[in-house]
Amino acid sequence: MPTAGLKTIIALSFVLAVGFLLVILSCALWHSYYPLLVVATYVVAPLPNWICSHCANPDDFVESSGAAVLDLGRFCTGFLVVMGIALPIVLAHSNAITIPAMVMSVIGGLLIYGTIISFAMFFQEEQEF
Amino acid sequence: MSEDRLWKFRRPEWLNSIWARNAGVYGAGGLFSLAFYILLDSAVWSKSALNGSTIHVTFVDWLPFIFSSLGMLIINSVEKARLSADSFSYSGSGVAWKARVVLFLGFAALAGGLAGGVTVFVLKFIVPGVPFPALTMGVEVMVSAMIVGLSTVILWVSQNIEDEYSYNLSL
Numbered sequence: 001m002p003t004a005g006l007k008t009i010i011a012l013s014f015v016l017a018v019g020f021l022l023v024i025l026s027c028a029l030w031h032s033y034y035p036l037l038v039v040a041t042y043v044v045a046p047l048p049n050w051i052c053s054h055c056a057n058p059d060d061f062v063e064s065s066g067a068a069v070l071d072l073g074r075f076c077t078g079f080l081v082v083m084g085i086a087l088p089i090v091l092a093h094s095n096a097i098t099i100p101a102m103v104m105s106v107i108g109g110l111l112i113y114g115t116i117i118s119f120a121m122f123f124q125e126e127q128e129f
Numbered sequence: 130m131s132e133d134r135l136w137k138f139r140r141p142e143w144l145n146s147i148w149a150r151n152a153g154v155y156g157a158g159g160l161f162s163l164a165f166y167i168l169l170d171s172a173v174w175s176k177s178a179l180n181g182s183t184i185h186v187t188f189v190d191w192l193p194f195i196f197s198s199l200g201m202l203i204i205n206s207v208e209k210a211r212l213s214a215d216s217f218s219y220s221g222s223g224v225a226w227k228a229r230v231v232l233f234l235g236f237a238a239l240a241g242g243l244a245g246g247v248t249v250f251v252l253k254f255i256v257p258g259v260p261f262p263a264l265t266m267g268v269e270v271m272v273s274a275m276i277v278g279l280s281t282v283i284l285w286v287s288q289n290i291e292d293e294y295s296y297n298l299s300l
Contacts, residue, residue, distance in 0.1 A: 077155065094170070095179055
């Protein structure tokens with residue numbers, strides 16, 4: 001994983017573009033722009049984890065208030081990740097969007113989130129020290 | 130550690146890792162989100178054109194979920210370390226007692242939410258004999274309260290794993 005070079009960046013940006021393409025296509029083909037919320041959800045999803053990891057003191061293991069803040073961030077991230085899948089299903093269940101639009105936006109959202117996560121995983125090493 | 134163990138069966142070793150604890154917390158957040166969106170689905174479906182019946186989701190249907198979430202918030206805000214401390218060990222002013230009272234209130238709210246979900250389901254949907262596509266709303270109200278309870282259990286267990294982990298670390 002430390003050898004994350006140019007090919008990784010190109011592959012990740014390609015996957016990100018495919019994800020955005022699927023989500024925007026699922027909106028534009030049926031003229032119903034609700035699935036764009038999925039993009040917003042997955043962009044916001046890593047933020048609670050990131051904010052809470054900066055709030056907590058990682059040396060503070062005995063007094064577990066630092067770990068509680070970390071847990072809160074993880075909880076919110078888990079909430080948002082499932083929200084990105086659940087939102088198109090809710091919309092499709094009440095006919096706000098069609099079933100193919102739901103499938104496309106779920107797949108596109110997962111691709112976008114996977115890109116964000118793997119980008120953070122590949123390039124975490126340099127930020128650590 | 131092995132002398133003052135209460136239960137016969139140990140927790141398996143793989144559960145004591147930081148990985149299992151993080152997965153538990155993420156899973157609890159995901160389950161809570163699932164519960165919220167199941168309830169939101171019933172509300173959205175109720176106002177959509179698909180709902181042919183006159184039954185609609187009102188504030189009453191949201192109440193079980195609200196109470197369950199309140200109970201979850203209370204239960205998981207209590208510091209677990211204060212709970213196991215006896216009153217003479219290091220929490221002299223009866224912190225353990227207070228923690229138990231607050232925890233009792235939390236569990237009461239959680240169980241009240243569960244019971245309220247079943248009550249709404251029976252009184253609003255079963256007793257008037259609502260037919261099936263509208264009955265889904267009642268089922269979703271009940272199921273969402275149950276999933277919040279499950280999420281609370283998972284979050285509680287994961288935080289206990291965290292205590293074991295920090296214990297091992299402090300040794």
